[in-house]
Amino acid sequence: MKKRITFVCTGNTCRSPMAEAFFNHMLNEREELKASFEGASAGVYAFEGDPASQEARAVMEQEFGISLKSHRARVLDIQDIRGSWLILTMTRHHKEMILDIYPEGADKVFTLKEYAQGENADIIDPFGFGEEVYKDCSYDIEACILDLFEKLKTQDISF
Numbered sequence: 213m214k215k216r217i218t219f220v221c222t223g224n225t226c227r228s229p230m231a232e233a234f235f236n237h238m239l240n241e242r243e244e245l246k247a248s249f250e251g252a253s254a255g256v257y258a259f260e261g262d263p264a265s266q267e268a269r270a271v272m273e274q275e276f277g278i279s280l281k282s283h284r285a286r287v288l289d290i291q292d293i294r295g296s297w298l299i300l301t302m303t304r305h306h307k308e309m310i311l312d313i314y315p316e317g318a319d320k321v322f323t324l325k326e327y328a329q330g331e332n333a334d335i336i337d338p339f340g341f342g343e344e345v346y347k348d349c350s351y352d353i354e355a356c357i358l359d360l361f362e363k364l365k366t367q368d369i370s371f
Contacts, residue, residue, distance in 0.1 A: 215297035216295055217235065217251050217252070217297060217298045218252045218253060218254055219231035219251065219254075219300050220255065220288055220300070220301045220306055220310065221302040221306065223257055223259065223285060224253055224255030224262070225263070225339070226265050226267075226268045226337070226338055226349070227302045227338070227349065227353065228253035228254065228302060229268060229285075230271075230272060231353050231357060232252060232283075233272055233279075233280055234353060234354055235249075238358070252292070253283075254289075256306055256310065258286055260284075260285060261284050262284065263280075263281075263283060264281075265346075267338065267341075268280055269281065271343055276354075290314065293317045296320065297320065299321045301321065302323070302335040304323055307323050327360065327363070328359040328363060335352055335353060
């Protein structure tokens, strides 16, 4: 059984799908980790079944050759809390919201930047902005995912 890392944002149409896509795409290139992990995503206020935003789809395809066409938004629920090895949020506010509702997740809920880079900072929300803001956001997420892999390589991931 693989350890699931769930990426969380607000609507599960921009940041968390990009993070999930980066993680799973890069995971395929890392033989030492791909048998142990899988990425997923959810939103704290998602509308079930919504596709990834047009801008997120365009930027991921054009800049990285990664498709978000099959992504469908879903709401974070208790099964995600219980079934995830790690839950990485895009902002401190997302983390606080999750821990208010699911305090039992305290040992596995972090912001992406906190866990991957040791920073107390948020991933900016590109929703409602143009592709340039999405590009900036995607490069920020990509850097965090690369740092996350470095951290995962040094951790005891035995089951």
